[in-house]
Amino acid sequence: MNAEQPPIRIGIVGYGNLGRGVEAAIAKNPDLQLMGVYTRRDPGALQTLLAGTPVHAMEQLDSHHGQLDVLILCGGSKDDLPRQSPALAARFNLVDSFDTHARIPEHFAAVDAAAQAGQTTALISAGWDPGMFSLNRVMGEALLPDGATYTFWGKGLSQGHSDAIRRVPGVAGGVQYTLPVPAAVDAVRGGTRPTLSTREKHTRECFVVLEAGASAEAVRQTIVEMPHYFDEYDTTVHFIDAATLQREHGAMPHGGFVIRSGNTSAGNTQVIEYGLQLGSNPEFTASVLVAYARAVHRLHLAGQHGAKTVFDVPPGLLSAKSPAQLRAELL
C-alpha cells in the first residue's frame, strides 16, 4: 500500500450473503474504504455485520456519484445483474459476479456498451467460478497446449440444487452437496487424460427434512430423477430432522480443483492443479470481488474503459503493494 494514496472508496449494491462478505473483506484491506451499503429494503431496518457501516436507499446512489470510486454489485445473476450492471456501468466503475456461464457474452456486450459510452471501467464475472477457476483454465491451456483441462467442484453446498430439492412436494427443508469422485480426481492427477462422463466426475448428496405425512420414497424418487439437476448423477438422499439440518448444515463450504495435464514431449507429462477449500463460499467470492475492485480503480485511472474480465487484469493490480515491492518480495 502506498501511504500517500487516498483510500479507494467502495459502495456495496445489494446486501445478502455476498454483500455481507464484501463488508467483511473490505475491513481486511486498509487501502479500501466502505462508503456504504445501497439497498432496496428499508435502510433503517437493515442490520449490518459491522457497527458503523452506513446504509442508504438505492435511490441515493446517483447523488453519491462523486464519493464512490467503485461499486461492488452483490445481486443475483438471474434477475438483478442483467439489469443493474449495464445501468450502473453508464455512470460508475463496478465489479459484478455474474455467473451464468452461457450468457456471459451477451452480459459482456451490454456492460461494455454502457461502460464505453460512460467512460467507466466495469469488470464482470469475478469470483472463483467464473473467476479464479477461469484464469487457471486459460493459463493451463496456454502453458500446456497439448493437454486436457478438468474442473471438479466440491465438496460444497450447491445453492441451485438445494433450491431445487426444496421445491419438491413433501420437502420441508434441505441442502445438497456436490462431491468430486475421488477415483476420477486421482486418474486426472495421474496425467492420463481420461474421458469422464458427468456421472463419473461428481456425485450428489442431499439432506432432506420431510413435511409431516410425506412419503420418503416418493421424495427420494422425485429428487434422483429430476432432469438436468440430478438425473445424470448418482445421488444419495438422507432424511434428517429440522434440528439436525439447522445444526449441521448451516455453513456454506465449497471448493474444487482445476487440473490441466499435458505433454511437453512424448516422454514428459506435466500436471498443473489449482484447488480451493472454502469454509465460506460467499465470503471467498466477496474477497475476490474486493481485490478486483482495487484493480478496476487502477485500470480506470490508467484510462482503460469498457467491460473487462479477469483475463484482462494484470495480476499485480490486485495487490495493495507497489510493483517494485512485489518484485522484491514475491517474484
Next chain:
Amino acid sequence: MNAEQPPIRIGIVGYGNLGRGVEAAIAKNPDLQLMGVYTRRDPGALQTLLAGTPVHAMEQLDSHHGQLDVLILCGGSKDDLPRQSPALAARFNLVDSFDTHARIPEHFAAVDAAAQAGQTTALISAGWDPGMFSLNRVMGEALLPDGATYTFWGKGLSQGHSDAIRRVPGVAGGVQYTLPVPAAVDAVRGGTRPTLSTREKHTRECFVVLEAGASAEAVRQTIVEMPHYFDEYDTTVHFIDAATLQREHGAMPHGGFVIRSGNTSAGNTQVIEYGLQLGSNPEFTASVLVAYARAVHRLHLAGQHGAKTVFDVPPGLLSAKSPAQLRAELL
C-alpha cells in the same frame, strides 16, 4: 488463434536443456514460428531436437533484427542473463528466466533502462519459480490478506544442490532431490498457519557414486554438513553405482506447491493451493517462456515498452485464442 494473423517469429538464444525445451514447445503452438537457434558454439556442429531448425552463430543475431518478433533467452542466471538481457533488450523484444530471486530488482532496472531506451518490451523472470509460483503468491495474498503463504518445492531434482555434491572430493557423480515434508504440507493445508523452520519444511536426498577408494562416511559427512546447501536440512545420502545413476536418475522431475491459507471472518478459513507435478523441469519452464513470448509480442504491439514481469501481463494475452473466444469458452 486468429487465422488472419501472421505467425509470431521467435529466436532462441542459447541451446542447453532450456533451449531444447523451447524448441519443443514452439512446435506445439501453431501461431508461433521458430526462426532459429543462436549459439556461441559452432553452428554446424549443433544437433537440434527437430530436423530443420535453423542454427545461426550468435554474431548473426543483429543482422536478423527485422525477422524476429521476440527472443527467448535460454542462458543461465549466473553468467549469461545479467549481461545478455540488458544488451539484447536495447534492440529486441525478449523473455528471460532470470531466477536469482535476491537480484531481481537490479536485473529489472538494467533491463528496463535498455528496453525503455530502445522502445522494446522485455519480460524477465518467467518460468515457474519465479513465474507461476510468484503469481500465486501475489494473488493468494491479495485475495486473503489476513493469512499466510507457504511455498514447498519437490519432489524434484535440484541442479544447484546436485552440482554442490559433485564438487565434494571422492564423488564421481550424483544427484540431489528436494522433498517437501508431508506432515508440514498437511498442517498448512489444514489452514492452521503453522510456523515452520527450514528443517521442518523440506528434506534432501542424495544419490552418490563414489570415486574408487573414497570413504563413503567421509563423503556423507561432508555433504550433510555443507553450509547453506545441507546443514539446515535433514539429508539422506545413498551410495549407488554409475550404471544405476544413469539408469534411474537421468530425468529432471520437479514441482511443488504454493499454499495460501487465511480467514475471511473469525469462523471461516479458506485455503488456496497451486501445485505443479513436472515430468521435466526444463520443458515446463520452456513452455512458460513460450506463452509469455506471445504476450510480449502483443504488449509490444500495444505500445507497452520497458521491462515487465508476470505481474504485469493480463492472463488472456498468454492464450492464442481471442478475448471473445476466451470469454465464451473458458470464463
